[in-house]
Amino acid sequence: MADLSKYIEHTLLKQDAKKEDFIKLFDEAKEHHFLGVCINPAYVKFATEYLKNSGVKVVTVVGFPLGANLPEVKAFEAQKAIKDGADEIDMVINVTNIKNKEWDAVLEDVETVKSACGNKPLKVILETDLLSSDEIEKACILCIEGKADFVKTSTGFVKNGVGAKVEDVALMAKTVKPYGLKVKASGGIRDKEKALEMINAGADRLGTSAGVQIVAN
Numbered sequence: 001m002a003d004l005s006k007y008i009e010h011t012l013l014k015q016d017a018k019k020e021d022f023i024k025l026f027d028e029a030k031e032h033h034f035l036g037v038c039i040n041p042a043y044v045k046f047a048t049e050y051l052k053n054s055g056v057k058v059v060t061v062v063g064f065p066l067g068a069n070l071p072e073v074k075a076f077e078a079q080k081a082i083k084d085g086a087d088e089i090d091m092v093i094n095v096t097n098i099k100n101k102e103w104d105a106v107l108e109d110v111e112t113v114k115s116a117c118g119n120k121p122l123k124v125i126l127e128t129d130l131l132s133s134d135e136i137e138k139a140c141i142l143c144i145e146g147k148a149d150f151v152k153t154s155t156g157f158v159k160n161g162v163g164a165k166v167e168d169v170a171l172m173a174k175t176v177k178p179y180g181l182k183v184k185a186s187g188g189i190r191d192k193e194k195a196l197e198m199i200n201a202g203a204d205r206l207g208t209s210a211g212v213q214i215v216a217n
Contacts, residue, residue, distance in 0.1 A: 004195055007204070009059050010211040011038040011186070013156070022046065028212050029056045038090065038207055040064065041081045048085025057087040062113065065157035067092030067127065071109045075116035082120055089113070090123040090152060090184075090207075095130050098139055106139065110146030123150035123184050123205075128168045129161035136168060140175040150205065151176055154187030163187020164194075166201045173202025189214070 010029045012021060022043055029037050029051070036057030039047055047058045062077035063069040069077075078089045091113045097105040114122045124143045128136055143151050151172050153164040164185035173183045185198040186207025195206055195214050208214065 004192065004199075004206075004215050005033045005211075006035050007195070007199060007206045008032075008034045008211040008214065009036040009038040009057075009184075009186075009205055009207045010034045011156075011207050011209045013038065013040055013061065013064070023050070026050045026056070030054045032212060032215055034211055035205070036087070041077055041084075041086075044081050044084040044086045058085055059088040059090060060086045061090045061092070061125075061155075063092040063094075064090075065092060065155040067094045067125070068096065071112035074109070074113045078113050078116040078122075082117065086120070088121045088123065089117050090125055092125045092127065092155060093139060095127050098131065098135050103138070103142060107142045107146050110143055110148055114147050121149040123152045124148045125152045125155055125186075126172075127155060127158060128153045128165065128172075129158045129163065129187075133168075133171060136171055137175050140172055140181075144176055144179045144181060148181060150182045150184050152184040152186055152205075152207070156187040156207075158187075161187065164189055164198055164203075166197050169198055169201040169203050177202065 012025045036059045038059040041060045060081045063074040126139050164187045169185050182204040184205035185203035189208040190210040
């Protein structure tokens with residue numbers, strides 16, 4: 001069986017999270033040897049200091065959660081987060097651009113943020129709950145062209161959204177993996193069964209706030 005802890009980015013993106021919530025998240029990540037934590041940019045510096053020498057990656061989000069920021073704003077966020085110690089950046093794609101078939105704008109968004117990331121991995125959140133299969137596939141192709149490192153399913157913030165679905169993860173994996181990109185499944189992954197389904201469908205990472213529950217079962 002896969003060592004699930006090595007797939008998990010232990011996630012806390014709640015708007016009303018308190019300092020003790022972050023400390024609990026970080027301590028759990030260290031205790032269970034999770035691959036990383038995923039937090040909002042304002043807490044990257046704190047996370048970097050708290051997790052120093054732990055081996056736990058600090059992952060943060062930009063353009064979150066709507067993706068409707070200008071590319072240069074997302075790029076600035078990414079640069080600042082990396083300066084503060086972020087190991088990886090998860091950007092939200094502009095879904096309106098996809099819906100409008102403004103493919104040049106989608107590509108520019110990815111390329112602009114990737115250029116700001118330097119050698120730090122960039123994951124592009126597609127928000128698959130809002131996209132058709134054709135739109136997911138096209139967005140993946142543009143992420144390949146834009147030199148992203150991962151495509152990711154969801155923010156977890158879509159009202160009544162399902163989050164990661166096996167068929168979407170499989171489509172993403174089929175599209176990007178021949179070109180060396182990886183897949184992060186996030187949203188609605190709350191137990192070991194769902195986690196393993198995502199991995200079997202092609203996920204290389206799991207974004208979840210239920211990491212402890214998943215590895216404990």
